[in-house]
Amino acid sequence: MIGTQTFVQLRAPDSMRGRTLSVHGLISRGSPALGALGTGWAFDHVGLTLPVLFATGLVLIAVIAGIPAMRALGNPEPGDR
Numbered sequence: 871m872i873g874t875q876t877f878v879q880l881r882a883p884d885s886m887r888g889r890t891l892s893v894h895g896l897i898s899r900g901s902p903a904l905g906a907l908g909t910g911w912a913f914d915h916v917g918l919t920l921p922v923l924f925a926t927g928l929v930l931i932a933v934i935a936g937i938p939a940m941r942a943l944g945n946p947e948p949g950d951r
Contacts, residue, residue: 871898 875894882890912921 874898 875891878890878894879887909921909925912924
């Protein structure tokens with residue numbers, strides 16, 4: 871959390887730093903709570919198995935979607951160094 875907040879502070883323009891940090895705070899603190907609320911609701915209505923499989927599928931899709939970006943970061947072009 872400290873690392874991402876520092877990154878946002880360093881990358882945001884001076885005039886937008888406060889607004890950018892407030893949006894970062896909303897996302898970083900609100901997203902897990904909303905996910906827990908949705909998962910808990912699903913557990914109550916359909917049981918444990920389907921929500922866990924669905925969440926696992928979402929994580930796998932995110933990882934697969936991020937593979938090209940990770941490869942690009944790990945293998946910079948010769949002129950980029």
